[in-house]
Amino acid sequence: MQRKKLFIPGPVEVSPEILQAMATPMIGHRGLEYSALHGAVKPKLKKLLYTENPVFLSTSSATGVMEGAVRNLCAKRVLSCTCGAFSERWHEIALANGKEADPLSVEWGRAIKPEMVEERLATGRYDCLTLVHNETSTGVMSPLAAIAEVVRRYPEVMFVVDTVSSLAAVKIEVDRLGIDVCLAGVQKAFGLPPGLAVCSVSKRALERAATVKNRGYYFDFIEFKEYDDKNQTPCTPAISQIFALNTQLERMFKEGLEARFERHLAMAKRCRAWASAHFGLFPESGYESVTLTAVSNTRNVDMKHVEAELAKRGKEISNGYGKLKNKTFRIAHMADCAPAELEGLLRELDEIVG
Amino acid sequence: MQRKKLFIPGPVEVSPEILQAMATPMIGHRGLEYSALHGAVKPKLKKLLYTENPVFLSTSSATGVMEGAVRNLCAKRVLSCTCGAFSERWHEIALANGKEADPLSVEWGRAIKPEMVEERLATGRYDCLTLVHNETSTGVMSPLAAIAEVVRRYPEVMFVVDTVSSLAAVKIEVDRLGIDVCLAGVQKAFGLPPGLAVCSVSKRALERAATVKNRGYYFDFIEFKEYDDKNQTPCTPAISQIFALNTQLERMFKEGLEARFERHLAMAKRCRAWASAHFGLFPESGYESVTLTAVSNTRNVDMKHVEAELAKRGKEISNGYGKLKNKTFRIAHMADCAPAELEGLLRELDEIVG
Numbered sequence: 001m002q003r004k005k006l007f008i009p010g011p012v013e014v015s016p017e018i019l020q021a022m023a024t025p026m027i028g029h030r031g032l033e034y035s036a037l038h039g040a041v042k043p044k045l046k047k048l049l050y051t052e053n054p055v056f057l058s059t060s061s062a063t064g065v066m067e068g069a070v071r072n073l074c075a076k077r078v079l080s081c082t083c084g085a086f087s088e089r090w091h092e093i094a095l096a097n098g099k100e101a102d103p104l105s106v107e108w109g110r111a112i113k114p115e116m117v118e119e120r121l122a123t124g125r126y127d128c129l130t131l132v133h134n135e136t137s138t139g140v141m142s143p144l145a146a147i148a149e150v151v152r153r154y155p156e157v158m159f160v161v162d163t164v165s166s167l168a169a170v171k172i173e174v175d176r177l178g179i180d181v182c183l184a185g186v187q188k189a190f191g192l193p194p195g196l197a198v199c200s201v202s203k204r205a206l207e208r209a210a211t212v213k214n215r216g217y218y219f220d221f222i223e224f225k226e227y228d229d230k231n232q233t234p235c236t237p238a239i240s241q242i243f244a245l246n247t248q249l250e251r252m253f254k255e256g257l258e259a260r261f262e263r264h265l266a267m268a269k270r271c272r273a274w275a276s277a278h279f280g281l282f283p284e285s286g287y288e289s290v291t292l293t294a295v296s297n298t299r300n301v302d303m304k305h306v307e308a309e310l311a312k313r314g315k316e317i318s319n320g321y322g323k324l325k326n327k328t329f330r331i332a333h334m335a336d337c338a339p340a341e342l343e344g345l346l347r348e349l350d351e352i353v354g
Numbered sequence: 355m356q357r358k359k360l361f362i363p364g365p366v367e368v369s370p371e372i373l374q375a376m377a378t379p380m381i382g383h384r385g386l387e388y389s390a391l392h393g394a395v396k397p398k399l400k401k402l403l404y405t406e407n408p409v410f411l412s413t414s415s416a417t418g419v420m421e422g423a424v425r426n427l428c429a430k431r432v433l434s435c436t437c438g439a440f441s442e443r444w445h446e447i448a449l450a451n452g453k454e455a456d457p458l459s460v461e462w463g464r465a466i467k468p469e470m471v472e473e474r475l476a477t478g479r480y481d482c483l484t485l486v487h488n489e490t491s492t493g494v495m496s497p498l499a500a501i502a503e504v505v506r507r508y509p510e511v512m513f514v515v516d517t518v519s520s521l522a523a524v525k526i527e528v529d530r531l532g533i534d535v536c537l538a539g540v541q542k543a544f545g546l547p548p549g550l551a552v553c554s555v556s557k558r559a560l561e562r563a564a565t566v567k568n569r570g571y572y573f574d575f576i577e578f579k580e581y582d583d584k585n586q587t588p589c590t591p592a593i594s595q596i597f598a599l600n601t602q603l604e605r606m607f608k609e610g611l612e613a614r615f616e617r618h619l620a621m622a623k624r625c626r627a628w629a630s631a632h633f634g635l636f637p638e639s640g641y642e643s644v645t646l647t648a649v650s651n652t653r654n655v656d657m658k659h660v661e662a663e664l665a666k667r668g669k670e671i672s673n674g675y676g677k678l679k680n681k682t683f684r685i686a687h688m689a690d691c692a693p694a695e696l697e698g699l700l701r702e703l704d705e706i707v708g
Contacts (some may be wrong), residue, residue, distance in 0.1 A: 012380070019377040027360075194593055195595060216450055217446070235416075
C-alpha cells in the first residue's frame with residue numbers, strides 16, 4: 001500500500017526528526033540516564049501547560065488516565081459532561097469503575113455551556129466533573145475558560161479536563177483556569193507516535209486521591225507522584241516516546257508557543273472557510289475545534305470515493321465518527337502540519353469534490 | 355554520557371533493525387493498514403505462546419495487565435504466590451483493587467513449589483491464582499509445569515501467570531499447561547523498547563470476566579476481545595512498538611524457537627558457571643532463572659566500583675533489587691544477546707573483580 005500522509009485526528013503525521021528520536025538506543029529506567037531524561041521533560045511540560053503542578057507521564061493512551069482520574073478523585077459522584085463519543089465513553093468508564101455518575105448531555109455537535117454546568121453543580125451532588133475540551137468525534141470545542149470560571153466556585157468539585165486533541169495546539173493555562181487534572185495523549189497535537197499520555201495533577205487533587213479507596217495501582221496518582229519526585233515512573237515507561245517527547249518539546253519552544261497556537265488557529269480558519277464554501281460546518285457556530293474541522297456532508301458525497309481518490313494522492317482524512325459516519329467527515333490540522341500542507345490537501349479535495 | 359550496552363533485566367539492549375522499526379511512519383489505528391499489522395502479529399504471538407487463545411496487545415507495561423487480570427478474573431479470593439518484589443507487588447495490586455487476597459509467600463531466593471500451591475488451593479477459598487514465573491528481583495524461576503499440573507485440578511481457579519522475563523526465552527506452552535492468562539512486557543526477552551504488553555486469555559477466563567463486576571475499562575478483557583476480533587484495540591495502541599513486535603517475531607522464527615530457547619539456556623549455564631566460580635548463586639539450587647543470573651556478592655565487592663568500571667567499558671549490569679542491593683547483583687542474558695556478547699562481558703568482569 002502507498003504511504004499516506006495523515007490528516008486524521010490522531011495518530012497524526014509524525015515528522016522524520018521525531019521518528020528518528022523513537023529509534024534512540026535503549027536505556028534502563030532506574031538509572032541516571034533515564035532520570036536525566038525525565039528531569040529534562042518535566043519543566044518543559046510545565047511550561048507547555050502553564051502550570052506549577054507536576055505533570056506525570058503515563059504509559060497508556062489518554063483513556064487510561066481518564067479512567068485513573070475518576071478512580072483517584074471521585075469519592076461521591078461524577079458529573080460527566082457529554083457531547084460526543086469520547087465524552088460519553090468517559091461517563092461509561094466512571095460507571096465501569098463502580099462510581100456514581102450522571103451525564104450532563106448535549107446533542108452531538110453542540111457544546112457544553114457554563115450555565116448548564118452551573119445548574120448541575122448547584123445541586124451539591126458532585127465532587128468531580130469531567131469535561132472533554134475538544135470532542136474529537138464531533139469537532140466541537142467547548143468554552144473551557146467560561147466553564148472553568150463556574151467550576152472554581154465549587155471548591156469541592158475536582159475539575160478534570162481531557163485536552164487530548166487540543167493541548168499543545170491551543171493555549172491552556174492550567175493554573176490560571178484552576179484545572180485539577182489536565183490530560184492528553186501525545187499522538188494528537190503533540191505530533192508524536194501513540195503510547196504515552198501526560199497529565200498535570202493539582203495539589204488538592206493529590207490530597208483528594210489520598211482519601212479515596214480502590215484507586216488501583218497502574219494509574220494511582222499517589223504512586224505517580226512518589227516516583228515523579230525521583231524523576232522516575234512506577235512501572236517501566238515508554239522510553240522511546242519520552243525521548244521523542246523531549247525532542248518535540250524543544251521543537252515547540254523553538255517555534256514559540258504563541259506562534260504555534262496562531263498557526264493552528266490560522267489553519268482552522270482556512271479549513272472552516274473551505275468547508276463552508278463547499279459543504280457546511282457540523283459544530284454549533286462559534287464552537288468549532290481549532291485542531292480538526294468536522295464538515296457536514298451536505299452534498300452527500302460518496303466518502304468511499306473521496307477516501308480512495310485521496311489515497312491515490314497519498315493522503316488520508318477521517319470519515320465521521322460512529323453515528324456521524326458519511327454524514328460528516330473530519331480534516332485534522334494539528335501538530336507539525338504546515339499551512340502549505342493543508343493548502344495542498346484542500347486543492348486535492350477541490351479536484352475530487354469541487 | 356557514554357552509551358552503555360545493557361545487560362540489565364529490562365529494558366534490554368535493542369537491535370538496530372528493531373530500533374529502525376520503531377521509526378516507521380505513522381498510520382491510523384482505525385484503518386486498513388493497522389488492521390493488517392494487527393492481523394499479522396496475532397498468529398505469530400499464538401505460535402510463540404503455543405496457544406489457540408487470543409493474545410491481546412495492551413498499551414501499558416506488564417503491570418497494567420497484572421492489574422487487569424485480577425480485576426477481570428477474581429470474584430472470590432486471589433492466592434498471590436510471592437517470592438520477590440514483583441510477585442509481592444502483584445499481591446498489593448490485588449488489594450489496591452479491593453480484591454480479597456492472601457499471599458503464599460516464600461523467602462526471597464526460594465521458589466514456589468507445587469505442594470505449597472496444592473495445600474492452599476485445597477482449602478477451596480480461591481478462584482484465582484497469580485504466579486510470577488521468573489521473579490526478576492531474585493533471579494528465581496518457579497517450576498511452572500509442575501505448578502500448572504496442580505492448578506489444573508481446581509477448575510474454579512483461574513491460573514494467571516506473569517512470564518514478563520521468561521516468555522520468548524523459555525518454551526511456555528500455554529494451552530498444554532492450561533494457563534488462563536499468560537502475560538509479558540516486550541522490553542525483556544522479546545528485545546523491544548518498553549510500552550507494550552501482551553497477554554493470552556483463555557475462553558473460560560473470558561467467560562469468568564463477563565460475570566465479574568467493576569472490571570474498569572482500560573484493561574477490560576471483554577473490550578480487548580471485542581476489538582481484537584476486528585484486528586483493532588479499544589484505545590489508540592503503541593503502533594511503533596507493534597511495528598517493532600511484528601519485525602521481531604519474524605526474526606525469532608528465522609532463528610527458530612527451539613534454537614532461541616537453547617541459546618538462552620546455554621547463556622544461562624555459562625553465566626551460572628562464571629558466577630559459581632567467582633561468587634555464588636543467589637537462587638535456591640535448581641531454580642535459577644534462564645534469562646538472568648542473580649549472583650550472591652559473597653566477596654562483598656563494591657558494586658559502585660564495578661558499575662563505574664563497566665560504564666567505562668560501555669556496559670551495564672544491575673545491582674540487586676531493593677533489599678538485595680549490594681548483597682546480590684544481576685546479569686541479564688536474554689532477547690537478542692549473543693553468547694559472544696555475554697563472553698565479552700564476563701571477560702571484562704574478570705578484569706574488574708577476577
